[in-house]
Amino acid sequence: MRKDLFHVEPLVFDADSPARTLAVALGATLYSPATRPSLAADVLKQAGRGVVSMVLCLEDSIDDTEVEGAEENLVRQLTELAACGRETPLLFVRVREPEQMPDLVHRLGDAARLLSGFVLPKFTEERGVAFLEALTAAEAAGGRRLFAMPVLESPELLHLETRAETLRGIARTVDKYRDRVLALRLGVTDFCSAYGLRRAPDMTAYDVQIVASVIGDVVNVLGRSDGTGFTITGPVWEYFRAQVRMFKPQLRRSPFMEGQAEELRTALIAHDMDGLLREIALDRANGLLGKTCIHPSHVLPVHALSVVSHEEYSDARDILRPDRGGGGVLRSAYTNKMNEVKPHRTWAERTLLRAETFGVAREDTGFVELLTAGLSRLAD
Structure with a gap:
């Protein structure tokens, strides 16, 4: 089946792979409250459905009164997972306070080997240093590499009068701990909250101008391709059931005309997935990679759109040919565009890195075929 879909199949990776690979391979990072009584079983189920990274949340997804019980449940469930010996996604814990990290690693004991790191909320220079020092202590206590994924969501980052200095402070902090920062995540729900906003399912984050401006500035300062930047992941998509629509669907019919693909288009629209698909495309266009997800149904579309197309792969390979080092x-090869070697070089390098982790589609294979195949596998 895979050979029918892929020109170049994805490479196998695990929690011990290089950070450069893992940052790209995060894909659709699925969040789950740490209070779930079936957390261990849920993790294994999602691993079987193709989820490659999960965040077990002790922060905003649970009530303030539930923190102690959530920690106990997390320790119990991860200990159970470690004992079963089965493969899990990359697992991260979203904490509230720095001291939770070394405390959880201590309480987990040997089961801490399941953790790839921690998600650090409302990250600024002032808060971030304490979090990253605590992460270093947790890593030393556990004897295993741990990564940080700071979440950029504070009001100081949103407000125009404090944004520039806040970004400079974040840049100083993450640069100091560069070998520990796997990716930066955007807390767009918190951005909207600061102004009492909530985007509708037929609008993307980029349609909310105050949010779009912050994303642009974050990428400007923290997503540069000159060696100073980091992987920045796409914002969460909040919807997973049909809503009342004001605007037309955003999926054209033409890619779905063959076979039963029209049924797929109808199903995507019925579950507000057309807005998600558009936002994923806009994430990529704006320099973001991967996405925060709160529902398992979002994972497959994110991964299907992460596969490198045959055309992208062909262009990237041509641009990076050794005999083209001088530019030009x-x-x-598809005779539909100009490839300018020097300006497009970084894009080409990033495209080939994505190709390693998500593969390259065959020439006659697009998103519709990949998504249809993925849905068929899940139904088996």
Whole structure:
């Protein structure tokens, strides 16, 4: 089946792979409250459905009164997972306070080997240093590499009069701990909350101008391709059931015309997935990679759209040919665009890195075929 879909199949990776690979491979990072009584079983179920990274949340997804019980449940469930010996996704814990990290690693004991790191909420320079020092202590206590994923969601980052200095402070902090920061995550729900906003399911984060401006500035400062930047992941998509629509669906019919693909289009629209698909495309266009997800149904579309197309792969390979080190302009092998070697070089390098983790589709295979195949596998 895979050979029918992929020109180049994805490479196998695990929690011990290089950070550069893991940052790209995060894909659709599925959040789950740490209070769930079936957390261990849920993790294994999602691993079987293709989830490659999960965040077990002790912060905003649970009530303030539930923290102690959630920690106990998390320790119990991860200990159970470690004992069963089965493969899990990359697992991260979203904490509230720095001291939770070394405390949880201590309480987990050997089961701490399941953790790939921690998600650090409302990250600023002032808060971030304490979190990252605590992460270093937790890593030393556990004897295993742990990564941080700071969440950029504070009002100081949103407000225009404090945004520039806040970004500079975040940049100083994450640069100091560069080998520990796997990716930066955007807390768009908190951005909207600061102004009493909530985007509708037929609108993307980029339609909310105050949010779009912050995303642009974050990428400007923290997503540069000159060696100073980091992987920045896409914002959460909040919807997973049909809503009342004001605007037309955002999926054209033409890619879905063959076979039963029209049924797939109808199902995607019925579950507000057309808005998600558009936002994923806009994430990529704006320099973001991967996405925060709160529902398992979002995972497959994110991963299907992460696969490198045959056309992208062809262009990237042409641009990076050794005999083109001096630059110049090439006509695309698809004869539909200009490939300018020097300006497009970084794009090409990033595309080939994504190809390693998500694979390259065959020439006649697109998103519709990948998504249909993935849904068929889940139904088996």
